[in-house]
Amino acid sequence: MGISVPVWGRRRVRRRMPAWPCPAPLRVLVPAAAGLLSVALPLGGLLLAGLAAWDAAPDGMGAAVRLSLLTSSIATLGCLATGVPLAWMLARGDFRGRAAVRTLVLAPLVLPPAAAGVALLTVLGPGGVLGRWPSTVLGVTISPTAAMVTAQAFTALPFLVLCAEGTFRAADPRLAETAQALGATRGTALRRVTLPLTAPGLAAATALCWLRSLGEAAAVTTVTQGLAHPAAPVPGGALPGGAVPGGAVPGGAVPGGAVPGGAVPGGHAGSAAVTSDGLLGAVPPGSVLAVTPGVVLVLGPVLLVLTAVVLWGLRGRWVCPS
């Protein structure tokens, strides 16, 4: 029989021996299957649509993709530099307020991305703490590309911290201690014991963080457009769009902006629609790209496959470390 029966109380059935002790009851199986289908069907549709639209990639997509690849890589480096020490502190540190710190760091995970964009604007915008200082002291303003990197890092950091903390927790600190007792310096213990033990997990955390920042759109759009059009009341326009996950495209945030939000068919996985929009919103003002749903159709499936590969490699370890 090729069908394996889901067995209660086991995450993975390694041996097929207890094949029939207690299969999931139907009243659980049916809604679970419905939930799975509601995810699988749109994603499958996205893949098929992407294959069909592969040849019809619109002009100018290359530039947008290159920019996004560059900024998300920079954002990932920034996340690594700050997120790994943060994850280390959360995993190994024993200090008051650790739960509060973790809550704060993980908040962008569930914050609507457009709200994250607004949050960043309050800091980076002309009136913000970081926005005002360079413009008054140095006479420069934050470039849209820099803002894009910040927005990507802001939304991707929780993924890196979550995943890296799990990795650090799983690595036994007594091993590094043992290495030091055997005569290793702190550096040697780190290089020859701790790093080799945590490297796979850290690599996965990096990949996850990079993917997340590559696909980030709403926050990027809100920030870049908010900086480009300071006069536009961002919160009023941006939030309703982004607040609905996978719903309307937050490009509508910018009055008369380059992004025709309605042009993206909502039927093809909202997350992918947001993606192409982010790539677009990222383009510095002035170089207006003609956006078509084609961008979504081509890039969405690519990101989906990349995400699937990374998540498969993680085997859920970033959600429940052990």
Add this chain to the structure above:
Amino acid sequence: MMDAHLVAEWPGFRLDVRIAARDGEVVALAGGEGVGKTTALRVLAGLQPSCGGYLTLDGVPMNAWPAGRRPVAMVAGEPLLFPHLTVLENVAFGPRCHGASRAAARHSAAIWLEQVGLSGRHHARPRDLTPGESHRVALARALAVRPRLLLLDEPLTTGTLPRPRAHSLLRHHLAAFPGACVLTVTDPADAAPLSTRILILHDGVPLREMIPPGP
């Protein structure tokens, strides 16, 4: 020759033990859970800061030395082998850290593995070893740094060997060890065939000292 006064303190507990051992002597610290046996070993190894007290090895004060520089090796209750290294690499780790070349470290590791009867398992990974084998590798890894003082935490409670066999194996492994040895046991009677002196601890202080009859 090892001479130590071990003091460690945290809320609700204070360890205060004096231990001296000549080369070739085996001192056993006996007592139940939470009497401070393992803490005593960790202070000796430098893994736990001591609050006062002293430690001299061959007349050289060692209190201020970090764990890695002390000529002390410890085998913890769990073997704690490096899971990403082979058995040979695990044993070669210490000599390598002490400046031996790669080849020399591997050569001496092979000799130590032979000593504990594991010459055939150089390239095994720790996860493929039985608990008994893991402990022998951990012992070889500790001996490979040629310590002056060897610390064994509960060497008898691991593995499924019958006691007489476990005793004779451990005696065999320790026979060639030139320095002093401190080990911990739960039951003083367990330590009798192995040790030259038994210190029974209670709440961090020695209750009494016993000299077991010769084996």
